[in-house]
Amino acid sequence: MSAVQRSIVFSAVERYASVSLFVVTTAIISRLLTPAEFGTFAVVNALTTVVSVSFQEFGGANYLIQKQELSRRHIRTAFTIIFAISIMIGALFFVLSGVLSRFMGQDSLANGLSVAALSFLFVPFSGTIAALFRRDLTFGKLAICNLVANVAGAIVSILLAMLNFSYMAPIWGGLANCVTLTVILLAWHRDFGLFRPSLADYRDIVGFGVYSSGVSLINVFYNLAPQLFLAKLLDFAAVGLYSRAISLTQIFDRLVIQVLSPVIMPAVAAQRKSGADLKRVYLEAIQLLSVTQWPCLTFIAIMAHPIIEIWLGANWLEIVPLVRILCAANLAMFAACLSYPVLVAAGHVRDALVSSLISLPPSLCLLFAAAFFNVHAVAAAALLTLPFQAVVTIYFIRKRLGIDGGQIIDALQKSAIVTVSTALGAACCAVLIEVGAVKPIVGLVAGSSCVALCWWLGLVLTRHPMLNHLYHALSGVVDIVRPRFRRPLL
Template identity: 30%
Template structure:
């Protein structure tokens, strides 16, 4: 193996490690911060900020016009391209800030909350502040400098907590979240300036600008669709069910999506190149895909099953008693969370084999179907919508499985085969948890201690089944990990 290939492999492995540290740290810090804020603020406050963030988020997708992918893949005139993208991004951020300033008033009128107007206008400052180093962040990814990138993502989240929690404690209400967001964006911008070696100029090369826009517009289109599919429910729930109901829905939705999101961000960057290496060998590709599904199922299936049983204690521990209305919504959305994990891995397979055109089609399909669900099931209640969202994600997963059968000759049945043993072990775990309920009630333990004991019982039962029936698979998993490290 040449020294250049060895160096690249070392950078990729180091990047994966740093990305894992950054993702886990960011999620843990976020959970801890929200746990404090959920006890200090009213549920409606989170709904108010969610509406404002939705507006700034949709506008921000137009700020860099998909420049990240265009910068990362570019082979020549990188500095000129980066400076051109930097200049366009700053100009677009100021234009979008002006647009948001004008839209804030009608948005507050639409949702019947005057606080939205001022909050949306202040949060829109983040677009301007962040635009000065947005391209610097892209260049970190291009140069595989994931250590610096992780620092620039983790530290701002810590600062957010240090700012938002004290402000909430001293009675600033919803504005404590706003001040925390501003502090986070400002910190990230300063860190990117301090750690980057790129001195980008404010110059626009017309030829390069056209090239960047032509490449990035397709990415931007998919980003807009993705954002729309992920937020159309928030927009409609906030309007027709109220901002407090939106808060319960978002807490439940985010909690259900969290395990899959963490798992995907950690190993997704590894399995894409792994699939790519065997993309011309359909037999090997099928075996790789099956193993990924199998390993992931052994991790996430017991987690989702355990969360379903322990949902009341879990929500109470994280967010406090006032968030108990989110429990039933959380349970209804756990099936969505699991199906979403499975879809993420099939997405990785599609991306690794050079057929990304499926993804925007699936995103657009989900956007349309979610809109249909919103205007049908929401007429019943919010729980009906959550059940519909879960069933829709399962349906989309099966559609994607049929696509894999048609284009990659991957049988649909292997999805069930990969999940069979994890499902049996998880059922045994659920039985042990249900059996321990009466015993623990007699001991009169507090909620946190009770949760810890139940988790310990469930984990012990599940791991016992794993060690007894799947010891060879565990050994194979460690051997695979050692091979990746060589």
């Protein structure tokens, strides 16, 4: 297998193990915390994530990965900038935790924000080393580090939830995850000279970071804004319900997008260096993404009731309509993970920021207005905002890569047929569950098997390009496994 294919395999192993851990942890914690308690954690997580993701881009992973000629001086300067901003932001969160909790109308936020602020001490170290591993496509080491950190965070979260730490349990778990990841990465990398202060190339880093951090800030804030709006205008129980609905809707992202995301930027950068046609790369990529995302979201929407009942418990069944609405809205985001890497590779990182500034502020206004009504209105607003964002982003990509609308439609036709095929299979099993012919657990297992079969048949009937990729992936696995079985026993 190529370096990119090996990276995807390692990323997939780490991601699927992490998703399995996430499913188990969520199932346990959902039965130990109320929606209001989980909502408090979600708000703390939203506030810290918005800030953390944005400031890291001033010298974070994307800068280190896309830099064609990367020197130790560049790395040291990038780390110095991130560390200085991180310390400042962490101190501000600690000092202003009381003010923020009073503004949100929840005094308990202060303790959560104070503990979460400690993670800002560790993020610059783990983020820098992880970016270097990604740049070199050494995803095997990174997968091990992430898995160990996720296990540590899950154990701490569950134990503290069982000891009645309430919403603080997952917050302490997140800090344990962050500390563990940093310690393991430092022990593995051991090049501590990279962390010596330097500002030698600050102009280059800040120049890239202004646009990159702007894109990250506005996109992350948009994704987390509904939770903040609901916390301020309604109550924390609504935040908990919406957050859980989002968690289920994002199963595809956890299973597929988060496997590919660490690899996409270095892979696209490598394609650019080799002189590949980015237009062809983009069209092929949206074919593969749409034929996996659309059937997955359709299956989750149709089977939402049994999935929630089995996974989260009967207390969370009121999020079923939220999940179905959000799944329908997210169908428009089939190419979202490609937009930023492709525009950066094309030399137009500024377009990524401009497209976000065009599409996200109006979307935020609509979400804010919907939050005055109820959590269902906020979810319904996504039916307008997400397609609008997709259209704006694709416009800029078409402009820079020379793609016309007909080529995009042609690339998506086969995926649409495959999606209809899988939806019919899921619908049949959902009807059997609804009429009581089978139990939810049996129907869900049968539905998963039926959808997998319908998906495969759809690929074969349409001769979808995904078939070739599946064949090559299977051949690569066979090539790896076969020599092991041929070794002599003695």
